[in-house]
Amino acid sequence: MQVTNFLQHKKISLLRRNNSRQRVLKKELSGALGRNEFHLVYQPQMDLKSGRVSGFEALLRWKRQNGEMVSPAEFVPITERNGLIIPIGHWVLEEVCRFSNALRDRGFSGIRTGVNISIRQMNEPRFFEDITELIERLGTDPSSLDLEITETMRVEEIEGLAQLTRRLKERGFSISIDDYGTGYSSLSYLYSLQFDRVKIDKFFVDRMLKENRSRHIINSIITLSRKLDIETVAEGVETLEQLYVLKDEQCTQIQGYHFSPPLSWKEALSFC
Numbered sequence: 001m002q003v004t005n006f007l008q009h010k011k012i013s014l015l016r017r018n019n020s021r022q023r024v025l026k027k028e029l030s031g032a033l034g035r036n037e038f039h040l041v042y043q044p045q046m047d048l049k050s051g052r053v054s055g056f057e058a059l060l061r062w063k064r065q066n067g068e069m070v071s072p073a074e075f076v077p078i079t080e081r082n083g084l085i086i087p088i089g090h091w092v093l094e095e096v097c098r099f100s101n102a103l104r105d106r107g108f109s110g111i112r113t114g115v116n117i118s119i120r121q122m123n124e125p126r127f128f129e130d131i132t133e134l135i136e137r138l139g140t141d142p143s144s145l146d147l148e149i150t151e152t153m154r155v156e157e158i159e160g161l162a163q164l165t166r167r168l169k170e171r172g173f174s175i176s177i178d179d180y181g182t183g184y185s186s187l188s189y190l191y192s193l194q195f196d197r198v199k200i201d202k203f204f205v206d207r208m209l210k211e212n213r214s215r216h217i218i219n220s221i222i223t224l225s226r227k228l229d230i231e232t233v234a235e236g237v238e239t240l241e242q243l244y245v246l247k248d249e250q251c252t253q254i255q256g257y258h259f260s261p262p263l264s265w266k267e268a269l270s271f272c
């Protein structure tokens with residue numbers, strides 16, 4: 001067999017294996033919620049001025065029946081394609097409200113909990129009604145929740161979302177833009193959607209000590225955000241050196257393994 005034929009053959013069989021894994025995961029995901037296979041972990045965020053916990057980010061975990069832990073980076077896109085993200089996202093929100101209530105009951109009402117919201121969820125016509133009904137039923141203060149929206153939405157989708165985020169903010173929710181800098185990075189996001197917080201993607205944090213270009217990009221995101229009165233959270237901070245540079249750049253908060261990995265509910269409450 002010629003080398004090109006061999007490589008093509010290998011590529012096709014890899015694609016087939018990926019496709020069949022996707023099919024298996026898709027099938028299993030449809031019953032995963034009913035089998036209680038999901039749980040959340042909570043990663044602390046540190047306020048760089050006080051050095052204390054300023055918030056948490058709730059991250060979804062899925063343990064398959066065979067015991068395998070599947071990354072949300074792999075299974076969330078499948079649920080976004082087949083619409084399962086709607087019931088799963090609702091379950092996540094309910095769980096996060098309960099976690100936030102537990103923080104409040106222990107006297108930590110100033111600590112916010114971030115929750116990742118997929119654009120597919122936000123595009124649901126009843127998203128606003130559902131989330132407001134939920135916080136009213138559970139007695140959760142909306143300002144204790146931070147809705148994280150990723151930057152991967154198309155610029156054409158901004159107008160519709162601007163109206164929704166305005167209503168959410170009026171109702172008291174706080175809103176963040178996630179993974180900033182790696183998607184479209186359109187300045188119209190910052191203009192139209194009026195975020196409370198920008199989360200700087202780990203991509204730049206990883207490179208900022210080795211490359212001036214990444215550091216300049218971080219510097220400009222922070223400078224612009226400060227002028228617009230938007231807080232900045234650097235993601236994926238793994239070393240003390242990175243922390244010092246981010247503090248120097250006047251980043252407001254950090255999240256990453258240096259401060260803490262994601263924790264269980266119980267561990268998170270005792271971390272405060």
Ligand code: C2E
Binds near residue numbers: 237
């Ligand atoms: P994200 O929202 O940007 O979450 C941050 C990711 O970085 C998490 O991965 C977290 O565990 C990881 N991380 C945090 N600190 C460090 C660090 O210092 N080093 C390294 N190497 N990684 C770090 P995770 O939990 O695998 O989540 C991946 C993505 O899946 C999330 O990215 C988010 O986009 C999505 N996701 C997670 N939970 C949910 C959810 O409940 N709903 C939706 N729609 N998406 C979710």
Ligand code: MG
Binds near residue numbers: 057116148178
């Ligand atoms: Mg996030």
Ligand code: MG
Binds near residue numbers: 199
């Ligand atoms: Mg992120």
